[in-house]
Amino acid sequence: MLNTVLFYIFALFVLGGGVLTITRRNAVHSALSLIVSLLGVAGLYLLQGAEFLFAVQIVLYVGGIMVLFLFVIMLVNLDEAAKQRQFNRQWLIALVAVAAVGAQIGYFIYRGKDAFRFAEAPVAAAAAALGNTEMVADSLFSEYLLPFEIASVLLLVAVVGSVVMAKKRI
C-alpha cells in the first residue's frame, strides 16, 4: 500500500519534472525541473531496492551533471535565445511521429503485460544475505571487469575531448 502511494508520488515527480524541462523558456528553470525529475527517478530506485544506484543517481546526476549544466548555462549567454521562438518549425511532425511511436509502445505493453509476470527467480534466496552494494560490486569487479576498465578509458577520452573542445587555442 505504502509502496503504491510512493510510486505514484515519484512518478508524478518524474513526469511533471520532465514535462516542465522541455517546456520552460528559461534554461535555468528547465535545469531545476530536470533536478526534480532526476530525484523522482532516484526515489524509484530506492523503491526497487537498488540503494547503491539511488546514491549514485543523487551524487552523480544531481550533484555532478546538473552542476555542470548550470555552469554552462551561466557561461553561455542565453538571454538572447530566451526571447526568441522556443520550438522549431517541424514541431507538429515531431509530435505526430512521437504519438505514433507512443501508441506502438503502449499497445505492446498492453498486449504483453501478462508476459512480464515472471516467476520468482531461484537465486534469490542465496543472494538475499548480501547487501545491494556488495552484490553490485561483486558483479562489477568479476563478471564485468573488462567493461569497467573500458568505461574508465571512455571517461578519460571524454575529459580530454571536452577540454580540447572548450579551449580557445590548443
Added chain:
Amino acid sequence: MHPISTVHYLALSAALLLIGTVGVLTRRNVVIILMSIELILNAVNINLIAFSHVLKNVNGQVFAIFVITDAVAEAAVGLGILIALFRNKETVLADEIDLLKW
C-alpha cells in the same frame, strides 16, 4: 488500487522516453536538447532497474551504472561542443547552425 507491478514501471519509463524524444525533436535551444537526452537515458535506467528487481538479478544495476557513465561522458563532451559553438557562431539555437545544410 492495484499493487505496483513491472508493467507500471515500463509504462512510466515509456512515458519519460517519449517526453525526452519530444524535447530533442522540437526544442531549438541546444542546452535543453542535451537535458532531454538525459531524460531519455533515465528512462532506460528505470527499465533496467525494474527488470533487475523482478528477476532478482543484479546485472541490470551494473548495466545502469554503465549507462550513467555514458551519460556523464556525453554531457561533458556535448557541453564542451556547445561552448566552442557559442564562441564561433554566437548562437545556441540548433536550427541556426546550418553550415553543412544545402
